[in-house]
Amino acid sequence: MSEASPETDARRIATEARDRARFEEEALALADQVYRVARRLVGSREEAEDLVQETYARAFRSWRSFTPGTNLRAWMLRILTNLNVDRGRKIQRTPQTQTLEETDYYLANKVAAASGEDALESDDVVERLSQDSIVNALSEIQPQFRDVVVLVDIGDFSYADAAQILDVPIGTVMSRLHRGRRALKQHLAEGALS
Amino acid sequence: MSGDPCGRCEELLQDFLDRTLSDSEWREAEVHLEGCDYCRRRYRFEASLRRYVRTSSLERMPPGLMEKLAELRGLDATA
Numbered sequence: 001m002s003e004a005s006p007e008t009d010a011r012r013i014a015t016e017a018r019d020r021a022r023f024e025e026e027a028l029a030l031a032d033q034v035y036r037v038a039r040r041l042v043g044s045r046e047e048a049e050d051l052v053q054e055t056y057a058r059a060f061r062s063w064r065s066f067t068p069g070t071n072l073r074a075w076m077l078r079i080l081t082n083l084n085v086d087r088g089r090k091i092q093r094t095p096q097t098q099t100l101e102e103t104d105y106y107l108a109n110k111v112a113a114a115s116g117e118d119a120l121e122s123d124d125v126v127e128r129l130s131q132d133s134i135v136n137a138l139s140e141i142q143p144q145f146r147d148v149v150v151l152v153d154i155g156d157f158s159y160a161d162a163a164q165i166l167d168v169p170i171g172t173v174m175s176r177l178h179r180g181r182r183a184l185k186q187h188l189a190e191g192a193l194s
Numbered sequence: 195m196s197g198d199p200c201g202r203c204e205e206l207l208q209d210f211l212d213r214t215l216s217d218s219e220w221r222e223a224e225v226h227l228e229g230c231d232y233c234r235r236r237y238r239f240e241a242s243l244r245r246y247v248r249t250s251s252l253e254r255m256p257p258g259l260m261e262k263l264a265e266l267r268g269l270d271a272t273a
Contacts (some may be wrong), residue, residue: 026269031263035255049259053242053266061268104207107243108236120235126242134250153247159214184247 023063027056030073033155037077040150041084043139051087055080071161078165081147088143107185127189137187145180152177199226203233207240 004088034055038048058079059066066075103109111125119125138146151162152173159177202209206223209215215223 020268028260028263031260032255035259036253039253045256049256052255052259053262056263056266058270060266087273102203104240105236108239110239111239112235117231117235120239124222124237126246129246134247156248181208186242 020063020070023066023068024060026072027059027063027076030076031056033073034076034080037150038080038084040135040138040154041081041147042075042087042101042132051080054083058083071164074157074161074165077151077155077157078167081151083163085148097143104185106158106181106182107189110189133188133191136191140187141183145176145183147177148173149180149184153181200230200233203227204231207237210237211244213239260271 009031031052035052036049038055039045042048042051055076057075066072108120111119115125138150143150147166148162150164151157152159157165159170159173162173162177166173168176199211203223203226206215206219210223227237
């Protein structure tokens with residue numbers, strides 16, 4: 001086998017540096033979206049900042065394992081959710097088990113009971129729920145359900161992307177999503193409307 | 195819809211808003227919604243709730259975070 005010539009070597013290094021810089025730029029362009037998801041997965045802004053920094057540190061270190069042309073946003077979010085799971089294990093949060101209202105109309109029925117059927121047709125009712133109440137309600141959902149709600153309903157990921165990010169089958173994403181949305185509504189009903 | 199039509203409509207709610215219903219289920223829901231104020235109001239409420247949840251999270255990154263992330267560029271795989 002012949003030795004690589006200095007020119008070939010130099011060209012290889014230059015190509016790699018260019019690929020790496022391109023990867024880093026593309027990843028940084030997604031920072032707002034990554035932060036948005038992180039912010040809803042963890043309790044505070046500071047924790048979200050830490051989580052995003054850890055995510056980028058890991059992504060930049062392992063940039064070679066990203067396949068160009070595939071979904072970089074999903075790849076970044078997969079790192080983020082894995083780091084968040086590790087973090088959750090460290091603080092050993094015990095997920096609360098809770099009976100879930102078995103109805104999708106639960107929150108709407110509560111609103112109708114409190115303010116009348118017509119209230120359901122007014123956007124004011126939904127707007128009366130504060131941002132804090134959404135954040136609090138999300139933080140009370142068990143993590144495996146919350147992750148799916150955050151990815152699909154806030155991060156705008158498809159079921160397939162969410163399945164890839166969380167490394168679970170699509171059917172699991174769908175059932176967790178349905179359950180997570182019900183839990184969200186239940187917590188909103190308990191917190192904001194009680 | 196047989197049985198409890200509103201119960202059936204409620205079952206279809208999430209997939210209706212996700213646009214993952216089959217054509218026949220979609221028609222089933224639409225026909226019921228046209229004649230049922232009770233379900234129509236609840237569907238509308240759910241749609242605004244979804245929009246609200248999405249827009250409640252349009253928070254931008256804290257100042258300075260982007261610079262911190264940019265500084266991480268070039269991190270060594272062994273670091």
